[in-house]
Amino acid sequence: MINVTKTFLPDQEKYLQYVREIWERGYLTNNGPLLQELEAQLKNYLQVDHLYFCGNGTIVLQIAIKALEITGEVITTPFSYCATSNAILWEKCTPVFVDVDAASFNINPDLIEASITPATTAILATHVYGNPCDVEKIEAIAKKHNLKVIYDAAHAFGVKYKGRSLLSFGDISTCSFHATKVFHTIEGGALISNHPELDRKLSLLRAFGHQGDEHYLYAGINGKNSEFHAAMGLVNLPHVPEIIHARKEVFAAYDRLLNWDLLYKPVLSKDIEYNYAYYPVVFSSEQVMFRVMEALRVEEIIPRRYFYPSLNTLSFMPKQIACPVSEDISARVLSLPLYVGLPYSDIERIAGIINGHL
Numbered sequence: 001m002i003n004v005t006k007t008f009l010p011d012q013e014k015y016l017q018y019v020r021e022i023w024e025r026g027y028l029t030n031n032g033p034l035l036q037e038l039e040a041q042l043k044n045y046l047q048v049d050h051l052y053f054c055g056n057g058t059i060v061l062q063i064a065i066k067a068l069e070i071t072g073e074v075i076t077t078p079f080s081y082c083a084t085s086n087a088i089l090w091e092k093c094t095p096v097f098v099d100v101d102a103a104s105f106n107i108n109p110d111l112i113e114a115s116i117t118p119a120t121t122a123i124l125a126t127h128v129y130g131n132p133c134d135v136e137k138i139e140a141i142a143k144k145h146n147l148k149v150i151y152d153a154a155h156a157f158g159v160k161y162k163g164r165s166l167l168s169f170g171d172i173s174t175c176s177f178h179a180t181k182v183f184h185t186i187e188g189g190a191l192i193s194n195h196p197e198l199d200r201k202l203s204l205l206r207a208f209g210h211q212g213d214e215h216y217l218y219a220g221i222n223g224k225n226s227e228f229h230a231a232m233g234l235v236n237l238p239h240v241p242e243i244i245h246a247r248k249e250v251f252a253a254y255d256r257l258l259n260w261d262l263l264y265k266p267v268l269s270k271d272i273e274y275n276y277a278y279y280p281v282v283f284s285s286e287q288v289m290f291r292v293m294e295a296l297r298v299e300e301i302i303p304r305r306y307f308y309p310s311l312n313t314l315s316f317m318p319k320q321i322a323c324p325v326s327e328d329i330s331a332r333v334l335s336l337p338l339y340v341g342l343p344y345s346d347i348e349r350i351a352g353i354i355n356g357h358l
Contacts, residue, residue: 057176
């Protein structure tokens with residue numbers, strides 16, 4: 001079977017060496033030495049000043065909202081994984097969906113201002129598939145209306161925009177280190193802040209909000225991660241350049257082999273160094289997409305409808321807002337298998353099946 005992704009696993013012995021060290025120390029969690037080492041290495045790799053390794057890519061969104069004291073309405077994208085909007089709801093805020101740009105699939109900045117009300121306090125945008133949002137326009141809008149900006153950068157590890165880590169934009173960016181991501185720690189996530197004054201607050205919020213057993217400063221939560229997860233990150237991080245290179249080769253093969261007269265994919269932003277996190281293709285209709293999915297399934301090839309459904313259509317959203325571009329794309333998009341070690345012969349077979357059913 002060929003799944004949409006396959007977790008990168010490093011040399012087992014290198015990981016087990018870290019595990020043996022954890023066993024010897026008996027220090028398994030609570031900001032241990034491996035976690036601190038991973039944070040230092042990630043800050044150096046990404047060239048950011050403030051980074052906190054946490055439990056997963058959803059809890060970091062919640063902590064970001066809490067740290068910035070966001071209330072009321074949050075402008076966000078309908079074309080993302082449900083964690084983006086769910087985090088807003090869990091923090092008792094209201095998602096206000098703004099439709100996406102048909103080329104980039106990211107939130108359309110030209111539509112944001114029309115959705116701003118006196119209750120709006122923030123923008124939470126996703127760098128979809130690791131493709132950068134229009135960060136300059138969003139920053140200008142946020143400054144004009146005194147709004148906070150959070151970027152869900154779950155897909156954007158290793159991406160640079162104009163020579164700068166994409167994770168360094170916004171008031172806070174969040175990242176996911178789930179096992180399916182370009183860089184993973186099995187489960188994990190990170191908070192990246194541009195504000196030194198948030199440094200201590202973020203550190204406390206991910207650890208119940210208290211320091212020692214006497215100083216309780218915030219209503220924090222358990223967003224910590226373990227030494228075992230940090231160890232996986234330490235073993236995987238040196239492999240990121242080769243992982244991205246291998247993914248780029250798969251990406252380029254699909255580019256050559258697929259029939260672009262009958263398909264299209266997001267237009268990547270200019271001035272980026274990309275991480276090739278996903279390979280989405282959009283079909284001419286949902287009917288064609290289903291036909292291709294079935295043809296691939298028969299051959300035990302499993303793509304993913306990523307993202308579907310458009311989040312604005314979920315029944316539990318407090319505001320029902322039409323987003324026709326997002327709804328249209330989400331009905332017709334598939335993410336194709338993309339991972340390190342995917343044989344070229346399988347890429348040819350996948351492309352051949354797709355082209356044959358368009």
